[in-house]
Amino acid sequence: MIPPARRITAVCVLGAALAACGSADGARHDRTEATVSISPPAPRPPVLAPGPGGLTPVFEHGPRTLGRTVALTFDADMTTAEGPRAAAGEHFDNPDLIGTLRALKVPATVFMTGRWADEYPTEARSLGHDPQFEVANHSYGHNAFTDDCDGLPSVPAAEMRSDVARAYASLRKAGVPRPMPYFRFPGGCYDRQALRALNEVGVTAVQWDVVSGDTSAKDADAVTRQVLDEVQPGSVVVMHCVLSTAPTTTQVVRTVVPELRRRGYRLVKVSELIGQSNGHR
Numbered sequence: 257m258i259p260p261a262r263r264i265t266a267v268c269v270l271g272a273a274l275a276a277c278g279s280a281d282g283a284r285h286d287r288t289e290a291t292v293s294i295s296p297p298a299p300r301p302p303v304l305a306p307g308p309g310g311l312t313p314v315f316e317h318g319p320r321t322l323g324r325t326v327a328l329t330f331d332a333d334m335t336t337a338e339g340p341r342a343a344a345g346e347h348f349d350n351p352d353l354i355g356t357l358r359a360l361k362v363p364a365t366v367f368m369t370g371r372w373a374d375e376y377p378t379e380a381r382s383l384g385h386d387p388q389f390e391v392a393n394h395s396y397g398h399n400a401f402t403d404d405c406d407g408l409p410s411v412p413a414a415e416m417r418s419d420v421a422r423a424y425a426s427l428r429k430a431g432v433p434r435p436m437p438y439f440r441f442p443g444g445c446y447d448r449q450a451l452r453a454l455n456e457v458g459v460t461a462v463q464w465d466v467v468s469g470d471t472s473a474k475d476a477d478a479v480t481r482q483v484l485d486e487v488q489p490g491s492v493v494v495m496h497c498v499l500s501t502a503p504t505t506t507q508v509v510r511t512v513v514p515e516l517r518r519r520g521y522r523l524v525k526v527s528e529l530i531g532q533s534n535g536h537r
């Protein structure tokens with residue numbers, strides 16, 4: 257089992273202890289050990305506090321009143337059944353989209369399925385090592401965490417934790433060193449049982465408040481209009497990093513990003529909005 261948040265907490269606690277050692281007079285021995293054996297701890301990603309009964313918290317958007325920020329998020333969907341189609345040349349990745357985000361210097365959060373990371377490890381690793389991006393968890397094979405979710409096959413309740421763990425294992429195996437403790441439910445479908453099943457995993461569930469409608473879209477202008485009409489300060493926009501099923505997304509980004517900037521929006525990663533949200537609405 258991977259409790260990412262706990263693991264990161266442990267590193268931070270250790271780091272704090274070492275910093276205290278280093279500042280204490282006469283603790284030269286400890287300071288030397290700290291310098292040679294421990295690199296600075298990575299900052300702990302912000303998470304929401306659990307809900308009542310320890311229920312997995314759900315994040316939908318950032319504060320509306322702390323300035324114009326917006327997070328573009330990209331789901332890297334892939335199912336186990338799509339493996340043969342990828343082998344036959346169908347693209348469930350979208351290198352042009354990632355290249356465009358890099359060229360436009362857009363910080364972004366990618367919710368990656370484990371199956372996608374298995375298929376495209378080089379791209380997963382590249383995203384995982386680029387500070388412009390953060391990579392989070394979108395299940396292993398994009399099965400739903402409720403019984404009735406837009407026709408998706410479902411994960412039995414008893415297997416929900418292990419599905420999320422399997423996805424984290426695939427992300428790490430592909431070379432994503434620090435996947436974020438954020439989980440996006442496939443199809444956005446969840447209920448109390450699903451939130452309870454992930455209680456001990458330590459993730460914040462991340463939804464959205466703006467649906468781009470890029471899945472199966474043919475008309476980039478319609479998707480662009482929908483995003484621009486619905487964005488508010490603190491919005492989380494859901495888009496896709498899957499050329500086969502979301503072929504207009506790169507074009508949408510090319511138009512939406514300059515327009516959002518013209519309107520005074522700053523593009524941020526989900527972690528920044530979650531960090532802003534502690535204590536704010």
Ligand SMILES: [Zn+2]
Nearest residue numbers: 331333442443
């Ligand atoms: Zn998805």
